[in-house]
Amino acid sequence: MFREFYSERDVVHEERRLRTESTPTGVFQEQFESMFWMASPYSWPVIGWTSDLNSYSMDEAMKYWNTYYRPNNLVGIIVGDFDPAAAKKTITTYFSRLEPGKVAPPPVVTLEPKQGAEMRMMAEAETQPQVEIRYHTVGFQHKDSYALDVMSSILNGRTGRLYKDMVEGSKVASSAGAQQDSRKYAGAFSFEAETKGESTPVQLEEGWYAELKKLQTEAVPAEELQKVKNQAMADSYRRLQSNFFLLIQLAQAEALGDWSEINKESAKVQAVTAEDIKRVANQYFDKTNRSVATYTRKAGATMAADPELAALPGPMQGMARQAAKKIGEEKDADKLKEGLTQLRDQAAQVPPQMAPVMEYLMKKMEARITELEKSAK
Template sequence: MRHRLLACIAIVAAAVSSARAQQVQPEIFTLDNGMKFLLYPRTEQPNIIAAGWVAKVGSANERPGITGISHFFEHMMFKGTNTIGTSDPARDAQFRSEQDRLRRELLTLQLSEQYQRYKDGEITDPWDPAQDTEQMRAIRAQLDQSIQAEREVTVKNEFDRVYTSEGASGMNAFTNNDMTFYFINVPSNKLELWAWMESDRLYDSVFREFYAERDVVHEERRMRTESTPTGIFQEQFESMFWMSHPYNWPVIGWPSDLNSYTMEDAQNYFDTYYRPNNIVGVIVGDFDPAQAKSLINTYFGRLERGPEPPKVVTLEHKQQAEMRMNAECDCQPQVEVRYHTVPFGHADEAALTVMSELLNGRTGRLYKNLVEGKEIASSAFAQNNNMKYAGYFAFSAETKGDAAPIDLERAWYEELKKLQNELVSDRELQKVKNQSAADVYRSLQNNFFIMLQLGYYEAQGGWEYINNMPRAIQAVTADDVQRVANAYFSETNRAVATFNRKAGSTEDPDFAAMKAALPAEMAAMAPMIKQQIESQLASASLDELMQAQAETQAQMAQMPAEMKPVMEFALKKIAQRIAELKAAENN
């Protein structure tokens, strides 16, 4: 069987590799104000246009004190303008300046009195409203009143309503370390609506509900970071991994900063980064480019070019020693091993991507060796992530059965050693290239996804990546993979996070298995049995344990069926204890 299979693979290999990466050639249209547009008409999906624009600003452009402002901004951009979102722009502006004044008063007290009380140990959280002083409470009540009063002239979520009632869908945005991206799908006869709405909010943006919206962002932080099994630890790991680069603060921002920025900070930020010369528009789908260019001229031509935004100066400092973090959480025990690599567009990016693909998938090395072979992982992945200013390569895996994060970590180093010492086979390399070629087609079948890719790559460094990267992957050799495996994966260039299940957060699975298997009348005795076995094992020597293991196994056959679960449990615990003691001996 195998022989026939491989023969037929060899024949097809040529056919697959000759399937060339599809070329995407958008028309480039740049306005005098510097705003660049990528126009890509496509008729396969009729009646619909995916449109978006990306501002080349993300959390990496922030500084301590205003972390999270890029993301907060994204929220603000949906609040409208002097036309959209208010019935009385003049009164609305009055409310905003009143709230700004009150909020500054409050902020001054928070940063002086409350921070002092916090430093003195008088209060536990200077930002907790329950720990406010009387004076602060009074200001907060006034602020609340003003926010309530502003509602009379606010037309709630009008921005969304205009789009929705015209049949636009999927309106959203995201912020990451490097960019802020706003996108939507509109019916093919309504491109002008998109041009109207988007140019209006770039031309005439107001920061409405500036203070109420922070509570929403706090809730978002609670939901995404604080209420997920590993969120707060992932945040800490990121912060540890990036030593000097601004990637080391979270995109959503540190909670103290989230409370602190003022409208002035926001306006400065807008004026610096939301200029047409720092923004790229992308339109993909069922449209006429000539008509689109005329609309773009009309609507986006009115935006004023700004000075070149400041560059991100700080480079990631070269790591000098291994970094480690050990977390306890309500989660499957797991590990992440991460290495500093290269930014987007670097010459080694393709080889690192191929390396990660060799490791991933059902026939990838990690699944074959860690999930199937050693049976120590329930899942294992490699990830090559090249961001605008710096990149990393990560191995991550979750444990299976009795395996510990340390076992996964060791298994990874073995896999790494193989990649460093041995060339990958032609067949393995060809498999990755075949998949890459086919996946390029798959990634170009949907307007919205094409729009996202073009904008994303353009913000990272150049949309041409959509064509260049597939070609670069086809050109990677086995030597290239071996070279990058040796270049970036040293011990002093890695950070390791291990996650162990918090004690008591769930039962020992072996114990649960025993309890489930015991007859109902005996299940109640299970905790006592467990305690007895564990206390005996704790004091036993390695020799005694080996002897006990042999004896228990010998007795298995004669035991009544209902006692079997207990014996099995005991055997598992003995085996675990033996492994622990042996491991201790070896160290």
């Protein structure tokens, strides 16, 4: 048992190295999270700090397991064509024999205080210069979360304001995107952008503040707002077509607070007005409520432009970039072929917003396989 514990701990250490320590900005992103979430438990990385992993004992791991991984802390979801009575009987047969935990998970009592001043982090990394600007907003089911979601949709995509103005217009960014992240206890709105050519992070910041100013002072035109709402309605419908992703949505909503929210969110999005967007743009996007991470290129580092990566939504680019980097480092063509088959099988089931990322990664895999097979001849 002890040998298994220590070998598994080594696996988690390796996962942390791959996810965080071996990526160009991983450690800095972790630092930014801790700076932004000053008091909230959201400041802790899910996988833990290196010192946490080194200090955990077998007894502590079992205590954690018996507190959180028990039936009284479990959410179960069944989706598909089934007999509810028969399903309930089966669930009772197999799950009622499990004893509930003796200790309930402790409540979260430390919430994020109001930020009093702007915070900044400056970092040098082997990456294209980039900026993230993040604001404290609201959590799951808060009425303003829907206006913030619509606001991010107005900004995102190839027809969104950020791409039109910063990528195609001023050409200061190779990519730019925004995202509202509504969590259980709090929320955050992020703007992320990467420089293009000789542009600087300062120009990215200025571009964002200009876009924000428009939202704060001008009502979103009715046609633009309706286009975003129509897209949201279509996305909502498509997400219901896959049992797997319906299951994920239900589980996530229940874990956050209420599974039935997925039945209500579409109507709440449709109810958002131009005045709501203008109001939240003024209420949450104050200078004292923001944290800014600026990444400049480390001396000697060079980055090649990737137009296909630039076309992806901003919040997804970091994930896609890291995955593409691992694909480029892979030397086993058979392993890549296996991964490519898996991606193709999953492609039809992913949410619409993830489809461009899947397509991008499949192209990278195909190119790397071709490269490896040519070099082997």
